[in-house]
Amino acid sequence: MATNPTTLAPRAAEASRHGLDSESLQRDVLENLVSLQARYPAIATPHDWYMALAYSVRDRLLVRWVETVQSYAARDVRIACYLSAEFLIGPQLGNNLVNLGIEADAREAMLALGQDLDAVMALEEEPGLGNGGLGRLAACYLDSLATLEMPAIGYGIRYEFGIFRQAIRDGWQVEETDKWLQKGNPWEIVRPEVAYYVNFGGHTHSETDAEGRFRVRWIAANQVKGVACDTPVQGYRVETCNTLRLWRSEAVESFDLADFNVGDYYGAVEQKVVSETLSKVLYPNDEPEMGKRLRLAQQYFFVSCSLQDMLRLLQQKGEPIERFADVFVAQLNDTHPSIAVAELMRLLLDECGLQWGQAWDITQRALAYTNHTLLPEALETWGLPLFRGLLPRPLEIIYEINRRFLDEVRQRHPGDESRVSRMSLIDESGDRRIRMAHLATVGSHAINGVAALHSTLLRETVLRDFAELWPERFHNVTNGVTPRRFLALCNPGLARLLDQTVGEGWIADLTRLRGLEAHADDEAFQQRWRAIKNANKEALAKHIHSATGVAVDPRALFDIQVKRIHEYKRQHLNALYIVALYQRLRREPQLALAPRCFVFGGKAAPGYAMAKLIIRLINGIAEVVNNDPAMEGRLKVVFFPNFNVKSAHHIYPAADLSEQISTAGKEASGTGNMKFMMNGVLTIGTLDGANVEIREEAGAENFFLFGLHAQDVERLQREGYRPADHVTANDELREALELIASGHFLRGQSDVFRPLVENLTQWDHFLALADYADYVACQARVDAAWQDPATWTRMSILNTARSGKFSSDRAIREYGDRIWGLAPMK
């Protein structure tokens, strides 16, 4: 049907003018099917329909995108640049539909074309350009920046292969390459004209230029070209559409041309391959793998391209170089982009000709650093030989920054050489290494942790000397997550009830959920609340069945732990409890325990043997428990393979209990804990990361707390912790460990889990055994609360009602106020 905008009601007319109605969408989908996919409806594959719809939606973003970019170029605004080696953006179609406000129209349009929108959306490949929390946080922040209409650009790497796909074979994790680009990426716009050169290797040369100024030239051994690949980031129901700019590496023609000319065809092609390798694959580790040259090259590559891009934008705005820090603020997402300190200095000194003092002032004002971990093994350092070989000029600059900085320390603390060596940018204790957290701290005007407890510990431990020197530079910004993706999009049933109860405003102002408190005890409301949860559980049960073949009963308590597999996150503590339950139920079949379904999900770093063993253990327990007729209707265990953003959409809304059981002081914040809370899931957790604040907001009576506090952990470890004492004192724990060691969960093979059991009984670095008894006692309280549906539902409603603080909108406002000097704008 042809529509005439002038005959429609004003709002509808406006929607139609912008193509935001179902008829125009339908028309465009059909047109794109032919013009871009070269298909007719009769022969179109489901994926063709997905592409046709995605392109139609993208077209609707483009007008806003172009206008947003233009307005940043033209107006006197400060732009926040979020520098991150990872952006775990997840599937784009559903999110863009929600943010444009056209989900219902798209559903109608696709239905008219004989397609089911959910089935079409399910075909989207996940852009897995991140490992976990840190990368997903970056993506949530982009969503909030656009929604709050704050001028922002995300800068990162356009990996050809993202995080590996996790398959489970014979209970073990197997990594498969993630070919997310194989069928094309409709959201990406490549801009070959936006490209920069990045130097590697070679040597430096000092000279005095024609005006008598001292200059350093870097004569590189190799250059790589970075090409901008842009993805639009549409804010929620606003005109702002920001940019995520990811760099793809390419060979520089002039370099391989030289090889071609001397007849070295293979040499030239090899050079090209090396250059393109830079953005080939995401490192699949939660922690840095020491000394990987390619990883350092990736970091420098994307940082240099991003800073050069900022300089070009500054020039386009007609602003002088002196105004760099007034126009840009760059947030460093952990230390992965911290080479920015040296690179911005290099660009200002060597390329723009500024003097050291002025360049340093600009650098410090322009940069800010977020720390995401206190784990010593995750603090990034680079050995000097490797660094010098790859980045000789940035290294000289780091030496000079260090020299000036240590002079300052010596002036403040004369004679305190141990402080000087503690604070130095170079660790001289073994083979000499650059401490990237120190570099980031010294080069930034603001340093923050990601939850209140974490920021306190950061000031007291890892960066203590720095916090003493510059207390005013240290902040806390507690993490947040976007309610658009993690509530509105993934839990449409609950979203509808929230709309009806507190009005639609909650999506852009999550504190409005407080309005639910008045309904927490209302029986009819509780019933609706439960019905939504049950429907979500039924949907998850189907996904579990198709992914694993295990049939789970949606009436059981869904007890879920999804996150990267790591000893500090203590999936094995959860596993020990399941083994104990299994033994109890075998001994006492009449035990009045509520039926539970334990669900795990998460990837282990490919080189992390203990984490992989934990996955095998969970699968071993699952195999035994799920095939034991005595456990039928009582206990189920599932390892959901390949946990990612896409599967997360089905998991968070369907959970009853969220496991946040890390050793206190080890999880910087956690963000899954927040996603669960929004979806009315109760937490069993330690006083770690943002759990502390979740409990504060929810109320202690609506949170299942257990375990040692961070100070207890620290003290115990200092004084000498003896895990074996806990084994001796607790028969149930001892028997569980013995059963695991016996090979009961691996078809009698008794050697495989031995290292895990021995590690626990001898070392137990993360105090799982010390917290075991309290965890079990806490699980009993969970069981009791679950047996009373009115109590449980009330707690669930109150958790959602009080989750407002954990919106990434709040977090981004805080970054804007305290760190960037940037306010939301229309």
Ligand code: KOT
């Ligand atoms: C990885 C390598 C080096 C340094 C830090 C990391 C890191 C930290 N990766 N993910 N994180 C997580 O970041 C999240 C967002 O702030 C936190 O919620 C979570 O606790 C960190 O573990």
